[in-house]
Amino acid sequence: MRLAPCHEKLDSAHHFPFSVGESGFGVAFTNRPLMDNELFEVTLDRKTTNFPHAMAIGVSPHSPNDITINKFITDLKPPSWSMYYADLYYNNTVSKKNYGRTLDALVEGDRVGMMRRDTGTLHYFINGVDQGAAATGIPSSVYGLIELYGSAAMATIVSKSDNNFALNLLKSYPFPFRSNTWMMYNEDIYVDGNRTLSKYGKNLANLQVGDRVGVMRKSNGQLHIFINGVDQGIAASDVPKAVYGVVDIIRDTISVTIV
Template identity: 30%
Template structure:
């Protein structure tokens, strides 16, 4: 059986080499042959050995190409087979000599630098990207004087005669672009909140592109697959990079990058405990913990800003863990780079808690004795919003103290008004209620401004004014608290995992909490 598109825009069907005549008219030029193995048909083989016309045409049509080929194209799949066999062999990638006017190539066309302005930095590889070949490059130099940063993607046509626009977002023909945390096709946004924000990738980050055998485009960050960004990528396709804004230089990575989870990240700190714990035989969702050299938070701008605010608090260094690798940033880019999930379990019996997305955690020094070690595994995780003024006294005591840790998280003292009288409760101090500390398994509740009031400060580096909030991540002993409803009158759910009827934990016990980390959020 055969199918053919003729010069008169008709489709003909062939049976045993005999033309059955026109089966359809007005067939467009860029079409593919389609077979459906239906019913009794379970297997077919391609027997075409040559094109029946226009044999000089060698480029397979693109599904998304905006322009048609010069000659008529046959739907014979022989070209696709040849293309796949050629593209299955990985090739050494270099940058094409045809590029944006502000680009300068060096290092045998493996390094590209933008030498002036903030745009006109578009460059494409000279070789097409083979299927299953990972093309990787490293960010060598960033210039913080500019805003935004690089973007990358693939184009589905030869770049030899491409008229390079000022920025990649102006590519409107067979182009797939990854910019910030969005995906664009022919300058139209097709996906949001994909992967980390590329504008926040620090120097030394290795980014990569791969098209799999299903024609799906994958983004890699530090050798970690961020998932499918786009589908139906044509073959051949060419990777491109736009050195825009802050990103001024990149280099193609030719050496093999260490595989995710390889040896070298054996040292565990308390941050690792949030990745996978065995609790009563229940294994939590396992997430990749980046090795120290690949941990993105060491140069995260948001974490650096939170760290400068922490320095302004003048808290003694002795309260904090000396190992900076145990500090974790939960900004959008960092937690996506790590592959964090939103919720985990901890304790005996296991209880859910949410990761504090949007906050930055600075690990506190924890005494290494049996009781604390037991608490880290068997106690639950909760959060406590507090005020800046209450931080030092809380750290001095090493736990949340009812009545003195924060005026926003302790029940108010009963007071007698001029025209009122209340009977004292049995076995209690007259006119005074036992102080209680409010906790929550999510910072979406504990981080509300009534619990964690905002303070304004000026960043000593940028001299810009910001608002900051603080709180604690704590271990809380099971059985020392009561689960109850939120007391702020919210009708809408505050966290999709936790009902408003069980989002607030109340504890009265001293010694029932153990400080785990200082949390900071900055707007």
């Protein structure tokens, strides 16, 4: 699904939505830097059940015209400050865990926002509630960033400002492994992008360096996932005979080895 560039100006009477469709990634920049003590805010309009995570927010001192736009805020040219889940990131490194309410728990109609105070401190807001100081020493000129991915399919700007915002949606990416795939993400099983089993086994997010994960298709067509040699049980049935194993390395995982 492609992103449609949003170049229209926002005013109090016209809220402009942006979307990545049911399965996609998209990073959007504000059309201008944030002013001091100005709240930039969007609502989550559409959320699917295709993926456990929903969206991310952040800021960057770089104009979108001057850098390469990647899938994630954390992949942008440094420096960047962002919030994923309940955690804070500086560039692609976690700077603080459990900062505030997790963005994964957002439901349709919830609002998220950001503000650079005149002290140089960055604050994030969820449904109008300040989650506290997220970072200090933020440059005086930063652009607001909204990232839709996973289950977040559409959001709308709701900021009210004398200098209206727009969002420039610069690039989208299709969500990988959408059809004819079976996968485990965190502790859940997904088939063709839809969650089919919740709390199937040990949460992959809790793996430590040295832990092992594996996958096996048995002769009866059942798919099993193994963690440190322990069979987590039947993950799916009727899996075709000819399938390829896939490993997705994301976020804090840097390197793996086939054993």
